[in-house]
Amino acid sequence: MTTSTATTSTDFPIDVSKKGLGFNKPQQMGRKLWGPMWVMSIMAFPIALVLGIVRANAIAGGESEATIAALGHTTTGIMFIGFTAVFAAISFAIAGILGEFRKGGGETQELVSSEVRTLKMAPTAKILILGMAMGMMTLLIASIVHLVVAAQVSSGSLSLAGAETAAINLEAVRRLGVAVYLVAITFGLATIIRVLRFQAIRLRELV
Amino acid sequence: MTYAADAKLRPAEGTDHTESSKWRSRGISLAILGLAITTIAFFGNLVSVGQSGADQASTLAWTFGVTTTGFALTKTAIAVVLWGIILKLWLRADSIKHSLPKLVGTPGADSTPLGVIDTPFGKVAVADEAPGPLPIHKMAKKLFRPMVAMGLMTVVIGLIVSFVAAGTAPNISALAWMQGLQFLGEGMLLSGIAFMLGTILWAIRTAGGEVQESLGVKVYTPKMPGLAKGFVALMMLGLMVSIAQFIGYVVVAGSSDPASAFAWLGPFREFGLGLILAGITLSLVAIGKVLAFQFWRVQNLIKNGERS
Numbered sequence: 001m002t003t004s005t006a007t008t009s010t011d012f013p014i015d016v017s018k019k020g021l022g023f024n025k026p027q028q029m030g031r032k033l034w035g036p037m038w039v040m041s042i043m044a045f046p047i048a049l050v051l052g053i054v055r056a057n058a059i060a061g062g063e064s065e066a067t068i069a070a071l072g073h074t075t076t077g078i079m080f081i082g083f084t085a086v087f088a089a090i091s092f093a094i095a096g097i098l099g100e101f102r103k104g105g106g107e108t109q110e111l112v113s114s115e116v117r118t119l120k121m122a123p124t125a126k127i128l129i130l131g132m133a134m135g136m137m138t139l140l141i142a143s144i145v146h147l148v149v150a151a152q153v154s155s156g157s158l159s160l161a162g163a164e165t166a167a168i169n170l171e172a173v174r175r176l177g178v179a180v181y182l183v184a185i186t187f188g189l190a191t192i193i194r195v196l197r198f199q200a201i202r203l204r205e206l207v
Numbered sequence: 208m209t210y211a212a213d214a215k216l217r218p219a220e221g222t223d224h225t226e227s228s229k230w231r232s233r234g235i236s237l238a239i240l241g242l243a244i245t246t247i248a249f250f251g252n253l254v255s256v257g258q259s260g261a262d263q264a265s266t267l268a269w270t271f272g273v274t275t276t277g278f279a280l281t282k283t284a285i286a287v288v289l290w291g292i293i294l295k296l297w298l299r300a301d302s303i304k305h306s307l308p309k310l311v312g313t314p315g316a317d318s319t320p321l322g323v324i325d326t327p328f329g330k331v332a333v334a335d336e337a338p339g340p341l342p343i344h345k346m347a348k349k350l351f352r353p354m355v356a357m358g359l360m361t362v363v364i365g366l367i368v369s370f371v372a373a374g375t376a377p378n379i380s381a382l383a384w385m386q387g388l389q390f391l392g393e394g395m396l397l398s399g400i401a402f403m404l405g406t407i408l409w410a411i412r413t414a415g416g417e418v419q420e421s422l423g424v425k426v427y428t429p430k431m432p433g434l435a436k437g438f439v440a441l442m443m444l445g446l447m448v449s450i451a452q453f454i455g456y457v458v459v460a461g462s463s464d465p466a467s468a469f470a471w472l473g474p475f476r477e478f479g480l481g482l483i484l485a486g487i488t489l490s491l492v493a494i495g496k497v498l499a500f501q502f503w504r505v506q507n508l509i510k511n512g513e514r515s
Contacts, residue, residue, distance in 0.1 A: 175278075182282065199302070
């Protein structure tokens with residue numbers, strides 16, 4: 001039976017155990033890592049903003065085009081390190097919420113039932129993890145390439161035209177990375193709906 | 208279902224708790240549509256590398272508009288899924304209300320004094336009655352729908368302007384309006400999502416209070432955690448930055464040499480979105496902590512009840 005027509009907890013793919021299963025590995029990681037990621041993002045955003053203001057002053061002050069191009073790539077690179085981190089923090093926080101449902105649901109069943117039923121990891125949760133990894137790698141690589149291009153154009157080993165071409169290509173890659181991240185987050189939240197439905201059904205079975 | 212809470216923010220009477228959520232499938236479909244649209248713009252961007260002059264400026268203008276619209280659709284998808292979460296939270300609360308009296312039996316005596324106590328989950332208010340909504344909850348409940356709707360509309364207006372900019376490239380004025388409008392829309396959409404998360408916190412708090420009240424026990428409600436305060440501050444600051452960047456772009460639209468202003472307005476608009484996203488992270492963590500508290504409370508009621 002598919003879960004869309006599920007009316008009992010056994011219609012869902014579940015693990016059955018005597019004790020609650022607690023947090024799984026991704027949930028443990030989410031609980032530990034949302035904080036460092038959040039801190040990284042909250043540091044990167046203002047740094048990038050200040051660099052943007054420095055670049056605006058460089059343009060107004062008639063600085064060399066190489067300096068302006070290098071500052072542009074550096075600003076974008078750091079800003080998107082911030083976005084990479086904040087999207088990771090959001091994904092980890094969603095994993096943490098799923099963990100609370102899994103741990104709390106298991107412990108509650110343990111108190112009142114001889115059988116603890118725990119949802120297996122849903123396909124939507126797997127897409128959250130996969131999408132997060134893909135989005136993170138895409139954004140991180142684009143950000144690092146921005147910083148490399150900044151160094152190259154600054155040292156004169158890359159032409160201004162080359163820097164401009166890189167900016168357009170990297171912008172495209174960054175945007176795709178953001179879209180993948182947002183879709184992954186949507187799937188993570190969709191997993192919460194499934195867990196809520198499972199718990200609403202399971203709770204009534206306990207009496 | 209006899210919640211005193213707003214009727215429009217909970218499922219209709221008689222909703223089947225076993226039914227799958229149509230909001231979940233709609234949200235996922237919309238997110239995939241957003242990704243598809245962004246992918247089209249991605250290829251447009253790559254093609255623009257081989258172009259020059261007005262042709263390149265034209266392609267870059269419409270790809271900007273289309274990409275941001277793809278993002279906006281995906282954020283709307285997130286809002287749709289969050290709405291599904293709000294409705295399912297109430298149905299789960301109904302199930303708790305249905306089962307908890309039988310699982311607890313006669314509740315155990317509770318000598319905890321009324322007032323504020325410390326728990327493993329922070330400070331908790333103990334009262335005889337379920338608490339009302341906090342001011343931020345009232346605001347979130349009222350504002351999430353208009354913010355999401357206005358945000359999406361603003362992004363779509365920006366998309367139309369991007370087509371105008373593409374057709375008249377190079378057109379500095381249209382480019383400025385396009386960027387300002389679309390990032391204002393993105394900021395409003397993210398703020399709408401933040402308000403929905405505030406509404407979820409309200410739903411968890413209200414349902415938790417009413418479940419305890421219906422059981423005839425003291426009502427334990429977590430005090431507003433620092434995480435939630437940080438969430439509100441970051442979200443408001445981010446929204447203000449999003450409005451300020453729009454004003455900045457409108458001013459620049461009349462300028463003949465906007466290069467310097469564009470150089471700081473770009474990071475400024477992204478800074479605004481970053482702040483709102485940082486706030487959203489804190490609200491999600493706060494939701495996790497409140498859920499952990501509620502499981503702890505339910506388990507204590509069961510452990511101390513006469514049935515145990």
